[in-house]
Amino acid sequence: NAGVTQTPKFRVLKTGQSMTLLCAQDMNHEYMYWYRQDPGMGLRLIHYSVGEGTTAKGEVPDGYNVSRLKKQNFLLGLESAAPSQTSVYFCASRGTGTGNYNEQFFGPGTRLTVL
Amino acid sequence: EDKVVQSPLSLVVHEGDTVTLNCSYEVTNFRSLLWYKQEKKAPTFLFMLTSSGIEKKSGRLSSILDKKELFSILNITATQTGDSAIYLCAANANYGGATNKLIFGTGTLLAVQP
Numbered sequence: 001n002a003g004v005t006q007t008p009k010f011r012v013l014k015t016g017q018s019m020t021l022l023c024a025q026d027m028n029h030e031y032m033y034w035y036r037q038d039p040g041m042g043l044r045l046i047h048y049s050v051g052e053g054t055t056a057k058g059e060v061p062d063g064y065n066v067s068r069l070k071k072q073n074f075l076l077g078l079e080s081a082a083p084s085q086t087s088v089y090f091c092a093s094r095g096t097g098t099g100n101y102n103e104q105f106f107g108p109g110t111r112l113t114v115l
Numbered sequence: 116e117d118k119v120v121q122s123p124l125s126l127v128v129h130e131g132d133t134v135t136l137n138c139s140y141e142v143t144n145f146r147s148l149l150w151y152k153q154e155k156k157a158p159t160f161l162f163m164l165t166s167s168g169i170e171k172k173s174g175r176l177s178s179i180l181d182k183k184e185l186f187s188i189l190n191i192t193a194t195q196t197g198d199s200a201i202y203l204c205a206a207n208a209n210y211g212g213a214t215n216k217l218i219f220g221t222g223t224l225l226a227v228q229p
Binding site: 035045048 | 119149151156157158159160163203205215216217219220221222
């Protein structure tokens with residue numbers, strides 16, 4: 001049981017390049033989230049998904065797109081990277097049911113630098 | 116606008132000290148408050164609080180929620196160097212149906228010196 005995994009761990013892009021970050025979870029969770037973390041800003045929600053085939057905008061969605069074609073995967077795309085997108089990106093997932101059902105499980109993060 | 120504010124932003128203590136971290140929130144459709152610990156990588160879950168006045172405890176860590184005054188505290192007693200981390204507070208809000216979102220504070224950076 002790997003939990004939440006993210007690839008790649010690190011990436012350096014030039015302005016205008018595109019890339020896709022992959023998040024995978026093996027806990028059969030319905031909900032998945034993409035956050036970015038910047039110094040002094042905390043974790044900010046980019047996009048999220050409440051189930052396979054569905055996505056929704058979070059707090060800071062501009063410049064990003066997402067897809068949830070399979071329940072276990074949530075992809076975050078940058079079509080034309082900008083220096084302002086330099087950040088650490090975290091994926092998270094959560095299940096449903098009783099107990100600590102609002103607990104989100106986080107992946108290890110992807111450190112992205114845009115030059 | 117929903118917001119979560121944590122204080123202090125950073126804190127330096129010595130081993131054995133007791134610390135109190137604060138979290139206040141202004142969130143519509145509030146459901147619960149969560150505390151996470153973030154060391155080098157991913158945040159890891161500590162507590163979820165849904166009811167006022169009921170302390171949750173795990174070892175040297177404890178937390179309590181006040182839904183009337185809209186705040187929570189996280190206490191760490193007899194601190195150790197391994198407690199050094201960023202502590203994140205997040206308010207869980209329901210936006211209709213099954214849509215719950217976490218609104219995070221900026222975190223408190225705790226450094227415990229030997």
